[in-house]
Amino acid sequence: MGAPDLTRHPPRSPRTRLGGYVHLPRLIDKARAQIAGTNGDFHFDCPMDKRFWAFTGIAPEAMFAEIESGKSDSELLAFVQANTRKHPSEIAEWSRWFEQLTPSAPDSREFFNEIHRKNAPQREDIATWFDWLELDDYVTFGGRP
DSSP states (O other): OOOOOTTTSOOOOTTOEETTEESHHHHHHHHHHHHHTOOTTOOTTOHHHHHHHHHHOOOHHHHHHHHHTTOOHHHHHHHHHHHOOOOHHHHHHHHHHHHTOOOOSHHHHHHHHHHHHHHOTTOTTOOSHHHHHHHHHHHHTTOOO
């Protein structure tokens, strides 16, 4: 599987699903790019990735090793499924929850609002972390809000 060049374009949207899991394709893209040295400002095992580890119980080092071995998305999903005993309804509920997650702690809210103000203060639809990530990806790579 080829590594994306995250100095030229963002990783997949956090809303993109693999096996029902939101964010999984994005963290795979970031790991592949890190391995290739093309991750730019994107980091594997960031706070958003940690939400995936907490839900699945998979260690980031174990997932990174699987990605580093060159496995495809479907092979990586098989690894996740073999190491996580989550029912599809649990995955769907967690994905819905994660997709709607908003900053709650004051420091998180302040950080979120600072970037929102900088990138698109007129946008009233930026409410969740996924909204924020997609806006930041868009603006970072030349889009105009």
